[in-house]
Amino acid sequence: MDAIDRRIIATLQRDGRMSMTDLANAVGLSPTPCARRVARLEGDHVIRGYTARIDQKALGLPVSVFIWVELETQSKEAIDTFERAIRGFDRVMECHLMTGSRDILMRVVAADLADFDRFLEERLMRVPGIRSVRSSFALRSMVERAALPTM
Structure with a gap:
């Protein structure tokens, strides 16, 4: 990965919806070589996809909860069982x-305390192999970044 690849990544992290022509202009390439580089970065799984960042409050999920989970055993089987279970929980x-x-450290979103309580009782606490759960509610977010440093 060279400096141009890093500029492409930094630019796409700021605006993943820009056209290839605009991206090429922003990083100092013509569109065809730029498109080849983007395709290579996607093929190498450096760029894993494109999404929209949504305000969780706007979707009615203003509460963020950080949950520490201690498992009964730290065997590969226990960790795999836990991971399979929580992959199906869209609040995680x-x-x-x-x-x-x-x-385990998880961040879960919820509509309110009652919604979080339902998640805890009906979903998380039914996962086999959990010894203990401790949760902390975020009062506010001080830093949130989606873009990684490109050095």
């Missing part, structure tokens, strides 16, 4: 396997 926006005393 992020889920990370962590080091330390707690195994």
Whole structure:
């Protein structure tokens, strides 16, 4: 990956809807070589897709909850079982396997406290192999970035 690839990535992170002509102009290429580079970055899975960033409050999901999950065992089977289960939960926006005393950190969105309680009781706590769950509610977001640094 060279400096032009990094400029393409940085530009697309700011505006993934721009035309190939506009992208090529922004990074100093003609459209055909630019399109080839974008296709290569997509084929190499550097660019994994294009999405719209949506305000979660506008969709009626203003609450963000960070949940620490401790599993009964940290075996590959237990982690795989947990991962398969939570992949089906659309309220889970992020889920990370962590080091330390707690195994999993998740970010979940909810409409309100009652909605989160339903998610907890009807979905998360029914996943086999959970030893404990601790949650913290985000009061406000101080930094949110979708764009990665391109160095």
